[in-house]
Amino acid sequence: MKSMGRKLSVAVFGASGGIGQCFVTAFAEDEAVRAVHAFSRSPEKNVSPAVSSHPFDLLDESSIEHAAELVSRSGPLHLVIVATGLLQDGDTTPEKRAHDLSPSAMERLFRINAIGPALIAKHFLTLLDRERKSVFAALSARVGSIEDNQLGGWHSYRASKAALNMFVKNHAIELAYRNTNAVCVALHPGTVATSLSEPFQRNVPAEKLFTPDHAVAQMLTVIDSLTPADSGGLFAWDGQRIPY
Numbered sequence: 001m002k003s004m005g006r007k008l009s010v011a012v013f014g015a016s017g018g019i020g021q022c023f024v025t026a027f028a029e030d031e032a033v034r035a036v037h038a039f040s041r042s043p044e045k046n047v048s049p050a051v052s053s054h055p056f057d058l059l060d061e062s063s064i065e066h067a068a069e070l071v072s073r074s075g076p077l078h079l080v081i082v083a084t085g086l087l088q089d090g091d092t093t094p095e096k097r098a099h100d101l102s103p104s105a106m107e108r109l110f111r112i113n114a115i116g117p118a119l120i121a122k123h124f125l126t127l128l129d130r131e132r133k134s135v136f137a138a139l140s141a142r143v144g145s146i147e148d149n150q151l152g153g154w155h156s157y158r159a160s161k162a163a164l165n166m167f168v169k170n171h172a173i174e175l176a177y178r179n180t181n182a183v184c185v186a187l188h189p190g191t192v193a194t195s196l197s198e199p200f201q202r203n204v205p206a207e208k209l210f211t212p213d214h215a216v217a218q219m220l221t222v223i224d225s226l227t228p229a230d231s232g233g234l235f236a237w238d239g240q241r242i243p244y
C-alpha cells in the first residue's frame with residue numbers, strides 16, 4: 001500500500017472470517033502498518049504484537065460505537081475494512097425463487113449485510129485521517145449489482161448487497177464534504193474459498209476459485225490504486241469497476 005505512506009493504523013471488522021483473517025495477517029506482516037485493530041464476535045488473543053483484538057456484533061450498535069471510541073484513542077485511522085457478511089446459516093439458505101422468500105431470513109440478511117456495515121461507516125468515517133489518503137472499504141459482491149444480474153435467485157443476498165452498495169455511495173458523497181483525502185468504496189473479492197462459499201464451490205472452475213490470501217493481495221492492490229475520485233464505486237478484485 002505504497003500510496004498510503006507509513007505508520008498506518010487499520011481496523012478490520014470480521015477478523016474471524018475467511019477473508020477478514022487474511023487481511024489481519026497481511027497487515028500484521030506489513031512494516032508500514034503501526035497498529036491493527038481486529039474486531040469480531042469472538043476475538044482471538046495474542047495474534048501478533050501489532051494486533052489488538054476486540055469484540056463487536058453487527059446487530060448491536062453500541063458495540064460498534066464502543067469500538068470507535070476505543071480506536072479513536074490511538075489517533076486517526078488510515079484504512080477500515082468491513083469483511084463481515086452472511087449468505088446463509090442454519091436458519092437461511094439462498095432463495096432459488098420468489099416462493100422461498102421469508103421475511104425473517106430477509107431481515108437477517110439485510111441487518112448483517114447492509115445495516116451493520118452502514119453503522120460501522122456511521123461511527124468510523126469520522127475517524128479517517130484528513131491529512132493524507134485514507135480508505136473505508138466494505139466487502140460487497142458482484143451479485144449485488146442490479147445491472148449485472150442475469151440469473152436471478154439469491155434474492156435476499158443480492159438485495160442486501162445492493163442496499164450496501166447504496167449506503168457506500170451515499171456515505172461517499174457525504175464524506176467528500178468533510179474529508180477530501182478519503183475514499184469510501186465497496187469491493188467484490190471474487191469467488192473465494194471460505195466457509196461462506198463452500199456449499200457453492202462445486203461448479204466453480206479451479207482458476208476462478210481464489211484462496212483468501214490471493215483475494216486479499218488483489219484487493220490491497222486495488223485499494224492502493226484508488227483515489228478520492230473513485231469514492232462511491234464498486235470495484236472487483238482486478239480493479240474493474242462494476243456498475244451498480
Ligand SMILES: NC(=O)c1ccc[n+]([C@@H]2O[C@H](COP(=O)([O-])OP(=O)(O)OC[C@H]3O[C@@H](n4cnc5c(N)ncnc54)[C@H](OP(=O)(O)O)[C@@H]3O)[C@@H](O)[C@H]2O)c1
Nearest residue numbers: 014016017018019041057058084085139191192194196197
Ligand atoms: N467468499 C466469497 O466467495 C465471497 C464472494 C463475494 C463476496 N464475499 C463477501 O466477502 C465478505 C467476507 O466473506 P467470507 O467469505 O470471508 O465469509 P466468512 O468466512 O463466512 O466470514 C464472515 C464474517 O462475518 C462475520 N459476521 C457474521 N455475522 C456477524 C455479526 N452479527 N456480527 C459480527 N460479525 C459477523 C463472521 O463472524 P463469526 O466468525 O463470528 O461468524 C465472519 O467473521 C462478505 O461480505 C461476503 O459477502 C465473499
